[in-house]
Every structure is written in structure tokens, then in C-alpha cells.
Amino acid sequence: MKFKVYKLFMNYEREEKWLNEMAAKGMHLVDFSFGRYVFEEGTPGEYIYRIELLENLPSSAESRAYIRWMEESGVDCVASYIRWVYFRKKASEGPFDLYSDIDSKISHYKKIAMFIGLIGGLNLAVALLNVFIGLSVGSGGYTYANIYISIVNWILVALLLPMFISHIRKIKTLEKEKLLFE
């Protein structure tokens, strides 16, 4: 039986954790589009889910080759959204991690940190611009509309910043590990 859940995540790690908790209860993700998750009921714990950020859009030749590779390796791509993809693998085949050595983990986290940094930075720029416009327009006796608009961007910055920092920390920790281990 299929059913839908509407939910919004800013943090892909929390999202991945939630998907795995759902899978443990026998609810397996089969489709996703913005805020809308489609689950199918099945055997509890049958699949392990992983979310990854691709370097290119899923429709590009590079990404198609990568997704085909995954499918040949026993990993299904259940959904994609912009550059994000949702992979799953049968839990019976053992642990499922996309990356198994320090170097590839570092480049995986760097890719995501850059993505978060770019979106966060853009929102920060828009937020500052709106505050600036709001202040200069408002001072003439008009409304401070732009300042109110900027709140949305400030919220996004506030949500993305901790994620950005946690990724930078992860990269730093792994780089330290690399001095001692492979």
C-alpha cells in the first residue's frame, strides 16, 4: 500500500535519518518531489537509504553514468530532486555507505559544504540588500517593507549556517584523521 507524507527538511542528514527510521518500520520511500514523500509498505528494515548531492543534474551524461553504475552495484535510485538523489540498498547485503575511505568522504562533504555555502551566501547578500533598501526607503517616511521581506532570507541564513559549520568541522576532523590513517 502506498501513502504520502508532506514534510519539509532543511537538513539532508536529518532527512536521511528519518527515511531510515521509516524504513525500519517497514515504510520505504519510492518517490519524492519538493516536500512530498511517497512510501510503500513492506518488510521492516528491508532497505537502507542514503542521500547524495550529485555534481551535475541527474539528466546529464555524467550523472546518468553514475546512477547506472549504482544500479549495477545493487543500489536503486528511487528519486532525484534538482541535484539531490535518493539511493537505497537491500539491508540483507550488508552495511551501505556510499564512501568508504577518508579522501572520498572529504570530497563528498566538501561538495555539500560548497552547495550550502553558496545558497547561504546568496541569501545573506539578499538579506543585507533588503535591510539596506528598507532603511533608506523607510527613513523617508515610507514603510520598511524590505526589512520585513529580508526576514525570510535571515531565517534561511540562520538555518543553513549551523549546517555549513558542522560540515566544515567534519572536513577538519577527517583531515586530521588523514595524518594518522589512510
Added chain:
Amino acid sequence: MPPKDQNALTEGVYYILIALHTPLHGYGIMQFVKEVSDERVNLGPGTLYGAINTMLEKNWIVATATDADTRKKEYVITDVGREVVQTEMKRLEELLENGRKITGVESDEV
């Protein structure tokens, strides 16, 4: 020819190169490495994908004809790749020998 001062291989790359002494596709490599390392080394598909592409660029491995039944691409080690493995084995032997000599501990005592 691999350079004399060849850097240490990652254990994943080392095992992939050993695996490819017989032609295998990606999934086959993962299974082989898992089996031969007694499930200790579990290659992530993302890591393996990156490693294979880099090794293809370096000509350590080549893609052979695609498997007719499964349509999966198979890879095999080249002469350059074999030399890389042999250089690495010499390096590992040196490490092990010096470790044994100095600590006086044989591997079966650990």
C-alpha cells in the same frame, strides 16, 4: 613504469587491483574485496566509482568488452597496473619485515 618513489596505495585501491587480475564488473569487485578481506573492507560504491575512473585515466586498468548477459562493463588490470601492485607489495613486505624484526612480534602472535 610506476615511479620508484610510488606513494602508498589505499587499501581499497590495492584490493581493487588484485581483484582485477581476472576481469570483473563493479559489483564483482565489491564482492571479491569483501570476501578476500573476510568482510573487513567494504568498498562504498561511490568510492569505487571514483577509484575506477582515476585508475582508467592512469591506465592501471582498462575496460574490456561488456558482459553480454548483464550488459555490465568489465575491467581488467594492465601491465602498468601489475607493476604498481608489485611495487606496493615490496613496500608492504619491507614494512612487515622491519616491524617483526624490531618488535619481535610475529603476525600469528597478534
